[in-house]
Amino acid sequence: xxxxxxxxxxxxxxxxxxxxxxxxxxxxxxxxxxxxxxxxxxxxxxxxxxxxxxxxxxxxxxxxxxxxxxxxxxxxxxxxxxxxxxxxxxxxxxxxxxxxxxxxxxxxxxxxxxxxxxxxxxxxxxxxxxxxxxxxxxxxxxxxxxxxxxxxxxxxxxxxxxxxxxxxxxxxxxxxxxxxxxxxxxxxxxxxxxxxxxxxxxxxxxxxxxxxxxxxxxxxxxxxxxxxxxxxxxxxxxxxxxxxxxxxxxxxxxxxxxxxxxxxxxxxxxxxxxxxxxxxxxxxxxxxxxxxxxxxxxxxxxxxxxxxxxxxxxxxxxxxxxxxxxxxxxxxxxx
Amino acid sequence: xxxxxxxxxxxxxxxxxxxxxxxxxxxxxxxxxxxxxxxxxxxxxxxxxxxxxxxxxxxxxxxxxxxxxxxxxxxxxxxxxxxxxxxxxxxxxxxxxxxxxxxxxxxxxxxxxxxxxxxxxxxxxxxxxxxxxxxxxxxxxxxxxxxxxxxxxxxxxxxxxxxxxxxxxxxxxxxxxxxxxxxxxxxxxxxxxxxxxxxxxxxxxxxxxxxxxxxxxxxxxxxxxxxxxxxxxxxxxxxxxxxxxxxxxxxxxxxxxxxxxxxxxxxxxxxxxxxxxxxxxxxxxxxxx
Numbered sequence: 001x002x003x004x005x006x007x008x009x010x011x012x013x014x015x016x017x018x019x020x021x022x023x024x025x026x027x028x029x030x031x032x033x034x035x036x037x038x039x040x041x042x043x044x045x046x047x048x049x050x051x052x053x054x055x056x057x058x059x060x061x062x063x064x065x066x067x068x069x070x071x072x073x074x075x076x077x078x079x080x081x082x083x084x085x086x087x088x089x090x091x092x093x094x095x096x097x098x099x100x101x102x103x104x105x106x107x108x109x110x111x112x113x114x115x116x117x118x119x120x121x122x123x124x125x126x127x128x129x130x131x132x133x134x135x136x137x138x139x140x141x142x143x144x145x146x147x148x149x150x151x152x153x154x155x156x157x158x159x160x161x162x163x164x165x166x167x168x169x170x171x172x173x174x175x176x177x178x179x180x181x182x183x184x185x186x187x188x189x190x191x192x193x194x195x196x197x198x199x200x201x202x203x204x205x206x207x208x209x210x211x212x213x214x215x216x217x218x219x220x221x222x223x224x225x226x227x228x229x230x231x232x233x234x235x236x237x238x239x240x241x242x243x244x245x246x247x248x249x250x251x252x253x254x255x256x257x258x259x260x261x262x263x264x265x266x267x268x269x270x271x272x273x274x275x276x277x278x279x280x281x282x283x284x285x286x287x288x289x290x291x292x293x294x295x296x297x298x299x300x301x302x303x304x305x306x307x308x309x310x311x312x313x314x315x316x317x318x319x320x321x322x323x324x325x326x327x328x329x330x331x332x333x334x335x
Numbered sequence: 336x337x338x339x340x341x342x343x344x345x346x347x348x349x350x351x352x353x354x355x356x357x358x359x360x361x362x363x364x365x366x367x368x369x370x371x372x373x374x375x376x377x378x379x380x381x382x383x384x385x386x387x388x389x390x391x392x393x394x395x396x397x398x399x400x401x402x403x404x405x406x407x408x409x410x411x412x413x414x415x416x417x418x419x420x421x422x423x424x425x426x427x428x429x430x431x432x433x434x435x436x437x438x439x440x441x442x443x444x445x446x447x448x449x450x451x452x453x454x455x456x457x458x459x460x461x462x463x464x465x466x467x468x469x470x471x472x473x474x475x476x477x478x479x480x481x482x483x484x485x486x487x488x489x490x491x492x493x494x495x496x497x498x499x500x501x502x503x504x505x506x507x508x509x510x511x512x513x514x515x516x517x518x519x520x521x522x523x524x525x526x527x528x529x530x531x532x533x534x535x536x537x538x539x540x541x542x543x544x545x546x547x548x549x550x551x552x553x554x555x556x557x558x559x560x561x562x563x564x565x566x567x568x569x570x571x572x573x574x575x576x577x578x579x580x581x582x583x584x585x586x587x588x589x590x591x592x593x594x595x596x597x598x599x600x601x602x603x604x605x606x607x608x609x610x611x612x613x614x615x616x617x618x619x620x621x622x623x624x
Contacts, residue, residue: 124611124612128570128611130373131562131566131570131611132611132612134562135604138600138604142601145597146598146601260437264434268434271430296445296449297449299442299445300442303439303440303441303442303445304438304442306438307442310431311421311435314428314431
């Protein structure tokens, strides 16, 4: 981490005093240490389960953020998550493929599907892309529901095996937690590095102004397809990981409402930065559980909190953290 | 002979759901055209309209026309308040506006569950009997829905075409800044347009109450269909919403009669995706600059 953060200084480093760079580094180490140690201190399985969901949701939100970084919002993201989950679950059930390979396969299949779909769908921009991805997601759900010979329709798939690494099955919540944490760190590091590469700069310029990017010689459709394929592939692989944890899958597992939930996480966290998706997922995933005491009214309170965040913290939770570190807007795309 | 009865049945069903889709889509597209907001709470106003119609008709036992008026007025005013307080702050930000309407939808739907419970309620037909023409017989309860929807749309269309306010709304939809220069008070037009839009949804809900049942969850399907219709007809285009609504109703009714309803759903969506790819602005929409 340290090495790559010094590499990044070349771009926006000179403006920052050394102490300001140190603070986020220390914070990162503290958070990581806490993430490693804390689960050992609790015996409450539910908290660990919640932490697992938070990590997986973070990956979903970050992968959606990757697509959003080229200025496109997908309203069918849950369909890719579900597609990855079905690929890996079916491969494990029918062909006895080890789940860990199934996850890789799921990522490749959904990524490839996104390339093919993207070639067609990404011709549409803005709200039209939002709508067509919504429709594509609905079509996917209906196909899964109807293709009963393979997907078992609404009955869903039962008895999906857990991931096992070198013969060690990740069948407990705690074991899966460390797997999810590793996956989360890999994804976040990958996206972080990508956004700092030539690709990231191209993505941002497209999000800021498509026409200007196009006339500067940036191949907009190629970069958009790359972002769409990577985002969808990550979502598919994470969906596969999730299904080997939950170990049940039906057409209701990932729906339109989940697509909406991922967008909500991204917007609440701060949609112009990668960390925004993570913050949104960490904040929103446990929220319904914390409100469980207000039986019946919990969803209403959830809606109210969402509205309040939108009204009073328009740039997302990340803007609070940013003013704390006073780090300037490194990856923010002005709109 | 058998086939012609089946055909007539399919046409009638197509017209009934098409009329409902039309009312939903017209309001949806109006808000998008004027405010650039994709209103995910549109279906919840349909649901509130259905409940208002249900309670006023079943408990107060007043004529159904009055029930419709009450539903349109109360939900319309509620819509204006919602726009003014919760949607206006996001005027410059389409995406946050969209999420805000999602939050509103969650609040309204769960509020309805809390108030009225989740179980569906059956609403009695407002008229009984059938109209017999030759070998065909049509239930009056369905014909009334079609007639009422046509009447409501005509009133809306005349308002948009003939009144100063309607012209102002169309001007804002075409070009907000130029409309402002002409002295149109955009800040009044927005809540008014939103109120009218959700009043149309409420009317659709009240009309369809006797056809389907009434529950806090009835808004989702009409909202998704309005989505599809509006894509089909073109975002922001009112004539497109009418043509798209009736077309989708017919396609749905016929494909459901021939292939069954699940295949029908897939076919509809694929058709719309195809249209969107060939003509992104929809059948009657205009390409954005």
